[in-house]
Amino acid sequence: MSDNIMEKEQTGTSEDSQLPNLVTIVGRGVPSNFEISVSGGIEMAADNPVEEATVVAGGVAEGLIDVGVQRFYFSGECANIRAVDWNGVEAPESSSTPTIHVNYGVSDR
Template sequence: MSPEADEELPHLVTIVGRGVPSNYEISVGCDIELVDAAPLEEATVVTDHAAEGAIETGVMRFRFSGELANVHVVDWNGVPAAESPSTPDVHIDYGATTRNNGS
């Protein structure tokens, strides 16, 4: 991702799967975009202000602008985050920049 994209979408939300099929929905005040993954391969739907999809293992990252409006995660039974230890972890970093690791 280019430095210009960092400026346009300065915030980062990361979803980390816990080995259990789970669903997530993210909505933001402005724009959102999937980072380093193909939406069709990752079963992710991204619109101008929202993203939703499924995760079991691995990490999904989204860059966004504006404020985070909502994050909703549920496990395979539809049990929400606070009530299920199987829902994905969600990390939000405001003002995060992409790090160049030399690759």
């Protein structure tokens, strides 16, 4: 997985050290669904996840992406990531599903 498209965000809260890992989802211009489950907690790195059509509860985040980038900070291990394109075809069979990057130990939020 590549780090070259990552942009690190600075938030400066004490909660940052509790969510040291990062999942980045990059849309490819095709409406797609994704689901991320982790063994710890997860939160979206956005001011308003509802505007992004994303639901985050417990250790699971799910949502829609067409274009752009969505980022999620999490603790623990990434347990499962599932992405499907608008036809329901899963990655890697579909070249239209979003690109997903997982980085552990991101310490400079």
